[in-house]
Amino acid sequence: MAPLPSTAVLLRRRPEGEPRPGDFEVVRRPCPEPEQGQLRLEVLWLSLDPYMRGRMSAARSYAAPVELGGVMTGQAVARVESSRHPGFAPGDLVLADAGWCTAALSDGAGLVRLVPAPKPVTAALGVLGMPGLTAYAGLAEIGRPKAGETVAVAAATGPVGSAVGQIAKKRGCRAVGIAGGAEKCRLLVEHFGFDAAVDHRAPDFPARLAAACPDGIDVYFENVGGAVWEAVLPLLNGFARVPVCGLVSHYNATALPEGPNRVPEVMRAVLSRRIEIRGFIVWDFPHRAPEFRREVGGWLADGSMRALEHRVEGLENAPAALVDMLAGRNTGKVVVRVAPDAPD
Amino acid sequence: MAPLPSTAVLLRRRPEGEPRPGDFEVVRRPCPEPEQGQLRLEVLWLSLDPYMRGRMSAARSYAAPVELGGVMTGQAVARVESSRHPGFAPGDLVLADAGWCTAALSDGAGLVRLVPAPKPVTAALGVLGMPGLTAYAGLAEIGRPKAGETVAVAAATGPVGSAVGQIAKKRGCRAVGIAGGAEKCRLLVEHFGFDAAVDHRAPDFPARLAAACPDGIDVYFENVGGAVWEAVLPLLNGFARVPVCGLVSHYNATALPEGPNRVPEVMRAVLSRRIEIRGFIVWDFPHRAPEFRREVGGWLADGSMRALEHRVEGLENAPAALVDMLAGRNTGKVVVRVAPDAPD
Numbered sequence: 033m034a035p036l037p038s039t040a041v042l043l044r045r046r047p048e049g050e051p052r053p054g055d056f057e058v059v060r061r062p063c064p065e066p067e068q069g070q071l072r073l074e075v076l077w078l079s080l081d082p083y084m085r086g087r088m089s090a091a092r093s094y095a096a097p098v099e100l101g102g103v104m105t106g107q108a109v110a111r112v113e114s115s116r117h118p119g120f121a122p123g124d125l126v127l128a129d130a131g132w133c134t135a136a137l138s139d140g141a142g143l144v145r146l147v148p149a150p151k152p153v154t155a156a157l158g159v160l161g162m163p164g165l166t167a168y169a170g171l172a173e174i175g176r177p178k179a180g181e182t183v184a185v186a187a188a189t190g191p192v193g194s195a196v197g198q199i200a201k202k203r204g205c206r207a208v209g210i211a212g213g214a215e216k217c218r219l220l221v222e223h224f225g226f227d228a229a230v231d232h233r234a235p236d237f238p239a240r241l242a243a244a245c246p247d248g249i250d251v252y253f254e255n256v257g258g259a260v261w262e263a264v265l266p267l268l269n270g271f272a273r274v275p276v277c278g279l280v281s282h283y284n285a286t287a288l289p290e291g292p293n294r295v296p297e298v299m300r301a302v303l304s305r306r307i308e309i310r311g312f313i314v315w316d317f318p319h320r321a322p323e324f325r326r327e328v329g330g331w332l333a334d335g336s337m338r339a340l341e342h343r344v345e346g347l348e349n350a351p352a353a354l355v356d357m358l359a360g361r362n363t364g365k366v367v368v369r370v371a372p373d374a375p376d
Numbered sequence: 377m378a379p380l381p382s383t384a385v386l387l388r389r390r391p392e393g394e395p396r397p398g399d400f401e402v403v404r405r406p407c408p409e410p411e412q413g414q415l416r417l418e419v420l421w422l423s424l425d426p427y428m429r430g431r432m433s434a435a436r437s438y439a440a441p442v443e444l445g446g447v448m449t450g451q452a453v454a455r456v457e458s459s460r461h462p463g464f465a466p467g468d469l470v471l472a473d474a475g476w477c478t479a480a481l482s483d484g485a486g487l488v489r490l491v492p493a494p495k496p497v498t499a500a501l502g503v504l505g506m507p508g509l510t511a512y513a514g515l516a517e518i519g520r521p522k523a524g525e526t527v528a529v530a531a532a533t534g535p536v537g538s539a540v541g542q543i544a545k546k547r548g549c550r551a552v553g554i555a556g557g558a559e560k561c562r563l564l565v566e567h568f569g570f571d572a573a574v575d576h577r578a579p580d581f582p583a584r585l586a587a588a589c590p591d592g593i594d595v596y597f598e599n600v601g602g603a604v605w606e607a608v609l610p611l612l613n614g615f616a617r618v619p620v621c622g623l624v625s626h627y628n629a630t631a632l633p634e635g636p637n638r639v640p641e642v643m644r645a646v647l648s649r650r651i652e653i654r655g656f657i658v659w660d661f662p663h664r665a666p667e668f669r670r671e672v673g674g675w676l677a678d679g680s681m682r683a684l685e686h687r688v689e690g691l692e693n694a695p696a697a698l699v700d701m702l703a704g705r706n707t708g709k710v711v712v713r714v715a716p717d718a719p720d
Contacts, residue, residue: 086648091648092648093648094614094648094649094650254643257640257643258640261639261643262639270438276643276646276647277647278647279640279643279644279647282640282643282644285640287636288635288636288637288638288640288641289635289636289637289640290635290636290637291632291633291634291635291636291637292631292632292633292634292635292637293632293633293634293635293636293637293638293639294632294637294638294639295605295606295637295638295639295642296601296602296623296626296629296632296633297632298639298642299598299601299605299620299623299626300623300626301655302620302653302654302655303620303621303622303623303655304430304435304436304437304438304655305438305655306438306654306655306656306657306660307654307655308652308653308654308655309646309652309653309654310646310650310651310652310653310654311645311646311647311648311649311650311651311652312650313650316650
């Protein structure tokens with residue numbers, strides 16, 4: 033064993049608005065050999081997720097921001113390259129919070145062994161991983177969909193949204209997906225089996241959304257905020273539930289939108305229609321993980337649930353891919369192939 | 377039996393902004409004698425409540441608006457004046473949705489017999505009635521206060537707010553009341569036993585509220601909206617709960633406030649601090665009524681819980697009293713003495 037050549041992406045500057053290439057720095061630095069009790073990971077696939085924009089900012093949130101000069105945070109599928117840890121052997125596949133790098137040391141804490149490895153292995157970062165559990169647990173705990181209800185979700189071709197719609201169908205609901213552009217809308221219906229899809233870029237989007245939800249909306253799974261939320265609000269039925277999972281349309285905003293101040297409109301709807309709005313993150317509901325793996329794993333195995341990936345080649349392209357994802361230019365779960373020989 | 381002289385207050389015009397005297401009409405019309413299966417009620421006390429502003433408006437809500445030319449809606453303590461109904465005898469005291477009038481016919485549906493009658497009997501309209509149950513059930517179902525937490529409430533000298541603070545104290549919480557003016561703030565601490573009281577009219581209200589909540593706010597019972605809500609939002613802790621019971625500062629508004637649009641700020645707080653915001657009305661939680669009567673009835677009997685009434689003399693003064701209440705010019709639960717000899 034010897035130091036291993038390695039590349040990492042650091043946060044160099046906190047972005048104002050949309051992140052730019054100069055906010056990141058790609059550095060080469062060797063990864064030392066593991067000491068007793070440690071192991072060295074070779075990163076195969078890196079997951080890109082919207083929450084990363086929040087970690088680049090110093091604003092108050094549920095998790096500490098990435099430090100300036102620190103390695104960008106991120107979950108990865110990795111292979112144990114060498115080990116002086118009794119629990120792991122070279123070649124083991126693991127899920128690791130390795131960050132944006134090609135190699136990392138670990139003391140084993142927090143690693144999840146991928147045994148058996150899902151096919152494709154990147155599913156561990158998407159439909160069978162954090163985004164899938166986010167959809168599953170947020171629906172189960174806050175959305176609480178009942179058969180016959182209408183469940184709407186935005187960013188619907190993303191890994192969370194596509195799982196929300198498909199799980200809603202499994203629960204006997206009408207699933208309405210909102211996405212940007214005709215191609216994504218086609219995928220929602222044809223690939224993912226949504227009952228209806230609505231393009232939020234259409235000039236008459238609010239009217240189209242209303243037409244797609246003839247019985248109103250009982251569960252709105254919020255990933256987006258902004259204009260989509262404004263179109264959803266008047267359609268929410270009495271006792272509607274709104275799990276707030278993400279607000280990707282806000283993340284790059286540098287100021288509040290122009291007036292009027294619509295907070296009274298939101299609160300009036302909440303009161304008069306007894307709406308429940310509740311924020312969550314996936315780690316609030318760890319007790320849902322076993323049933324999630326059993327149910328969603330079964331649906332993937334029998335082909336009744338589908339995933340869609342957007343693959344990016346090479347760690348050095350991760351910064352641009354994150355910018356694209358925040359602007360909705362991806363289609364499906366974004367994963368970065370970090371090791372050239374990363375298995376599917 | 378013969379027709380009984382009677383006075384009623386009708387809704388003549390839907391108000392724009394603050395209701396005005398011309399929106400109401402006081403009419404005299406005899407109340408017919410009861411037919412078989414009916415009884416005639418003499419109204420003793422009429423309850424005035426903020427929800428009545430909503431019923432004057434045609435906007436979408438959980439209940440139908442009062443019709444133009446219809447009798448204003450309202451709950452009352454009434455005495456059976458004459459009866460051809462087997463379940464009621466003259467002299468019986470009942471709680472009735474009699475509306476703003478001095479006499480009314482009933483077929484008995486929805487009447488609640490006040491046996492034994494609370495002392496004062498007007499408690500049936502306040503701390504032991506709809507407002508008290510609103511506080512009790514909204515806290516229990518949505519607020520879910522835990523010992524050691526901070527519970528804040530606005531309109532805190534009102535019948536809902538004062539019950540919220542006192543029940544929060546019973547649950548081992550720190551109770552912080554928000555009210556308009558020094559006299560109300562004094563009452564909150566000295567009469568109702570709140571830990572702290574903050575005057576929302578003070579120019580440095582947000583800073584005072586923050587100082588009164590050194591550990592943040594875990595439950596904010598929302599009766600008011602507007603500037604109070606804006607001061608509360610930054611103080612809400614992770615996993616805070618916000619039962620939305622009323623928005624009295626909005627009810628007379630004829631337009632949305634000026635910008636910026638603060639909805640993204642609210643939603644970001646909901647997401648990053650996992651806040652739960654949920655609207656309700658008291659009738660959503662009828663199953664809480666028995667324990668409410670047992671617990672709150674016991675506290676009133678042993679003197680460990682208090683109420684405060686604002687009494688108005690004469691039905692013809694009800695319109696002005698409603699306008700005053702919506703502007704916060706009352707102190708305590710507003711009841712109108714409709715019958716000159718109405719018992720305490």
